[in-house]
Amino acid sequence: MGKLQDKIALITGSSHGIGSAIARRFANEGAKVVLHGRDKDALESLRREISDKGGEVISLIADVTKFNEIEAMRKSIEKELGPVEVLVVNAGGSHTKPMPFEEIPEDGWHASVDANLTATFLTIKSFLPGMKAQKRGNIITMSSAAARHTSGKSPVPYSAAKAGIQIMTQHLASELGVYGIRINCIAPETIMTERNKQWIPADLQKEMAGWHPIKRLGRPEDVAQAAVFLASEESAWITGVILDIAGGTVLV
Secondary structure: OOOOOOOEEEEOOOOOHHHHHHHHHHHHOOOEEEEEEOOHHHHHHHHHHHHHOOOOEEEEEOOOOOHHHHHHHHHHHHHHOOOOOEEEEOOOOOOOOOOOHHHOOHHHHHHHHHHHHHHHHHHHHHHHHHHHHHOOEEEEEEOOHHHOOOOOOOOHHHHHHHHHHHHHHHHHHHHHHHHOEEEEEEEEOOEOOHHHHHHOOHHHHHHHHOOOOOOOOEOHHHHHHHHHHHHOHHHOOOOOOEEEEOOOOOOO
């Protein structure tokens, strides 16, 4: 029996990177996995991969900045598998580059806040009533080390949105415990997804690794292992935690 045996788990933004690593680990732990994203080909490839290994998996496409599309996704999941028990709100991303505050474009601000903070709000808003009705549920939100330090290396709109996710997570933790619902937040540092491997030159990767007390950069599997822990009964008395997966760079 896996740690998540027969749990119905939705991982938003799971066509690539951290989300896909979480989906694989959840499937390995026996969860019935719901993949989500907007890259149809990538989703189908991952769906086949998990299915070929004996996992129970479906995939859905939705824009998580639009509540009606999230609601349609939720209803599809409930019809095919049942109510979601583990919700990993992973979808997000940055839509600006680091720059002086006064030069941040208004559309870039709104795009980053919508893709991260608003999308997290709307996703939880859709699935929370069902969890309250069942008197159980487990939610994992996704922040970033960018919300925990002010190095200037991360775009302000992205950092602000991720910080908002953290306080929203802690607010909900105090509200939802009475319903048997736990909610925690994962805050990764630089994770070497396929995209980051392409974008960050090898010499810079080596330099960045040296910034960490644990002298390497993060891997998607580092985040996936933390997600399994928070989603399982091994963390049954943990809620409202911001878990830094950061190799020691965030120490406060």
